[in-house]
Amino acid sequence: MSHKVSFVIPAKREFVGLVRLAIGGLSQVKPFDIDTVEDLKLVMSEICTSMIFKSAGEPSDISFSIEIDGSELTLDIDSAEAVNELVSSTSSEWAKTNQGEYGPSIITALMDKVELVSNGNGHSVLRLKKFF
Amino acid sequence: MDLKIDIGEKNGVVLLKLDGEVDVYTAPKLKSRLVDLVDQGKFKIVVDLEEVDFMDSSGLGVLVGGLKRVRSHDGAIALVCTQENILKIFRITGLVKVFPIFENQDQAVQSV
Numbered sequence: 001m002s003h004k005v006s007f008v009i010p011a012k013r014e015f016v017g018l019v020r021l022a023i024g025g026l027s028q029v030k031p032f033d034i035d036t037v038e039d040l041k042l043v044m045s046e047i048c049t050s051m052i053f054k055s056a057g058e059p060s061d062i063s064f065s066i067e068i069d070g071s072e073l074t075l076d077i078d079s080a081e082a083v084n085e086l087v088s089s090t091s092s093e094w095a096k097t098n099q100g101e102y103g104p105s106i107i108t109a110l111m112d113k114v115e116l117v118s119n120g121n122g123h124s125v126l127r128l129k130k131f132f
Numbered sequence: 133m134d135l136k137i138d139i140g141e142k143n144g145v146v147l148l149k150l151d152g153e154v155d156v157y158t159a160p161k162l163k164s165r166l167v168d169l170v171d172q173g174k175f176k177i178v179v180d181l182e183e184v185d186f187m188d189s190s191g192l193g194v195l196v197g198g199l200k201r202v203r204s205h206d207g208a209i210a211l212v213c214t215q216e217n218i219l220k221i222f223r224i225t226g227l228v229k230v231f232p233i234f235e236n237q238d239q240a241v242q243s244v
Contacts, residue, residue, distance in 0.1 A: 013157040020186070038217045045188040049156040102189035102225040109224045 002069040003029055009048075011055040011062050011079060016048040019064070030068050036130070039110040043128065044075070046103040051079040071132040076117075078125040134158065137165050145176045145241045151183040154191030162191065166198035175207025178240040187218050192225060199230070208232075210240040 007022060009015040020041040027037050044064075051062050065076040108114055113129035135158035136151040146169055154162060169177060179195065181187070199209045211233045213219055222228045234240040 013155075016155055016157055017153065035217075041186065042188055042221065045155055045186075049188060049190055052156055102192050102221075102227075106189060106221060106224050 004067045006065045008061045008063045011052050011060045019044050043107050043110050046107050047077050050103050073130040075128040076125050135161055142241050145178055145244055146174045147178050149180040153186040155188050156190040159190035159194045163194045170201045175202045175205040176244045177209045179211050181213040181218055208244040210243045212237050212240045
């Protein structure tokens with residue numbers, strides 16, 4: 001049986017802890033081991049950090065969609081153009097944020113699949129997958 | 133979500149004991165403390181991460197920035213950490229080769 005949860009936060013530093021709390025609650029939906037939950041919290045925190053730096057000064061939101069289907073967890077993250085910056089290791093914006101320079105290696109190390117997919121409305125969303 | 137920072141000193145080495153979460157929201161507080169210490173001429177620092185519940189790359193970035201600052205004055209930063217969930221991000225990013233990491237404060241103080 002598939003479960004899907006969606007939520008939106010302002011792209012502001014003080015809301016990142018809220019995202020980690022939400023991820024922690026996933027263990028009540030599916031009995032993930034503690035290491036998996038901690039990894040997912042870290043990944044979500046890295047994504048939020050990157051998008052917050054990208055949207056600095058501009059009011060924007062970050063949208064999350066989390067789907068658990070059998071042995072597969074899918075995270076879709078959308079914050080307009082910020083996702084393109086996130087996966088571009090040559091991005092000058094990315095390089096400028098020294099807090100973010102370790103983010104991509106952490107995300108790719110902890111997730112099984114990281115890709116940009118079209119949302120059908122003319123722009124891409126970041127999709128992360130974890131298989132169990 | 134908060135980060136508490138206690139500052140002490142042992143054998144001429146500054147001890148920064150962190151308690152809480154280090155992320156994009158709280159990391160500026162840690163950065164500010166490290167910058168203040170360097171401005172005060174404190175270039176040998178031990179950062180104790182034993183009570184840190186969570187840390188992401190924001191914390192790593194601040195620690196690396198602090199290391200660059202103290203090294204420009206021939207100083208050093210050593211870490212105290214035995215928590216696997218925190219050590220993991222140092223391993224993933226290769227920073228275990230940059231920071232000396234010890235199991236207790238005494239070993240860390242001796243190293244710097």
